[in-house]
Amino acid sequence: MTSAAARIRAATCLDLPVGSPGGSVELFLDLYAGTAPLIDATAFMLQPIAAQSPAPPGVGLLPVDGKCIEGRRFWQYVDRLTHALTGHLAPDAVDVVHLQHLAFGGTPALRAALPHHPQIALVHGTDLLFAETHPDQLQVLRDTAARADAIVVPTGAMADRLRRLAPGVDSARIHHIAWGIPDHLHTATPATTPSPDRVLRLLYAGRLSAEKGGSRLVSSLSGVRDVHLSIAAPEGEFDNLAPELDRSGIAFSYLGWLSRPQLWETFAGHDVLVMPSTTIEAMGLVALEAQACGLPVIYQPVPGLRDALGDSALPTDFTSPAAVAKTLETFRSSADLRAELRAGGRANAANYSLARTAEQLTQLGRELVASRPCHSGAARVRSLG
Missing domain, CATH: 3.40.50.2000 (Glycogen Phosphorylase B;)
Incomplete structure (x- = not known):
């Protein structure tokens, strides 16, 4: 002290x-x-x-x-x-x-x-x-x-x-x-709620400025079946993305711009956090918070995110719908992989x-x-x- x-x-x-x-x-x-x-x-x-x-x-x-x-x-x-x-x-x-x-x-x-x-x-x-x-x-x-x-x-x-x-x-x-990230997340995290069906529950949380890759995420998911995308973002930024979501045919929900405690609770009702950033991230604190709460992360390996997450999360190429579809199917079909990402994510988040x-x-x-x-x-x- x-x-x-x-x-x-x-x-x-x-x-x-x-x-x-x-x-x-x-x-x-x-x-x-x-x-x-x-x-x-x-x-x-x-x-x-x-x-x-x-x-x-x-x-x-x-x-x-x-x-x-x-x-x-x-x-x-x-x-x-x-x-x-x-x-x-x-x-x-x-x-x-x-x-x-x-x-x-x-x-x-x-x-x-x-x-x-x-x-x-x-x-x-x-x-x-x-x-x-x-x-x-x-x-x-x-x-x-x-x-x-x-x-x-x-x-x-x-x-x-x-x-x-x-x-x-x-x-x-x-x-x-x-x-x-707040130290209490390492010791007191909400229990994960299992998915009731085969639908993969994806969560995007954060701003939707161009470098965050919102449009890229929509494009990469437009042909993927059995997914539901929840978005927690500022209302005005979501409104700008909503027409693309409507045209894509993706099942989605808008959660609003959540407080930190609300977001931490929301992690428990999803299967994976997606991070489609296009250029660079300082670290991606929301990804570390998700990991601390037991939520796996799939991310674009841009500088910053790559440093903070490494192999504790699942990288993919959000510029390629085929690559994203393959990554999501691999994640969906392997209980061992999901368990490994949850454990590895918690261990990684504990470093921060x-x-x-x-x-x-x-x-x-x-x-x-x-x-x-x-x-x-x-x-x-x-x-x-």
Whole structure:
């Protein structure tokens, strides 16, 4: 256990509105939110778009609008966000800065608000994807990669992709710290409900942005018989996919955008989680959560997922309907394979502890603070009120 004297306080900002979907949001809340957060931090998000989304305990809300990703309006948004953060942060109360993403507005704003503190940049994956297609995001990424004291990647694939985008980055500052899933999932998981018939119950859970492969999944399943696809995704994104599903003839159900506990319970009523991602994933935390709950995973072996899952899950090629049909039939017909994937999945998920992630990030912060002791703070952070 860390002694009180060794504790340090971080400042961090995820410039997404409270209530936004996505793995980086869930990880952020897992680490920094709550009455007793795993990482001692002053944490901020943006005010929610929907008034019914309350602020999570321990997370301050910034009333900054105009979020965008390119052009003059992006830099104007960064200036407004910097001003808001500066008004709510007392530098003496902060020991280390956690930059969520190498790009997007929160990173340059927080760097400008606390320019002299040790900085740890956490790579989430979407930052790399956006930097590949948006010049302003690439500029922010390269500048952050050059200036941050440490860069944390959850998988080797993230480090490889980062080096391609920022060739001059110092590899000695890249640290591999795997993301984790809530530790209670490793010990208390819902019982699996057996399928009452031969129909294979598939579950897709997550956002349906292009890189997640929703359209590819529909195409790959359109000729497969005796399957039922359940989708847990944001409503607007599901609405965009619904016409393709209707035309495909696939039996499907829309479950809504589920809370984490609801999703964990939902795992028990399905036979397999499908992950058809098209490009790269930071890690695929939903796949690890499914494995911890005893739900096997079939996935496209893209970088990130391949690192996190390996042979504990079943790879297939979602670009090939024939390959997907063969994989599903093999899975359906082999009780031994299903049992092996359940056992292997649980063992793999056990390697990814959220508490370990938090402790490793905190320890990295301690090391940086020890090398720059003048920034250890003790004052209080001004409230958002």
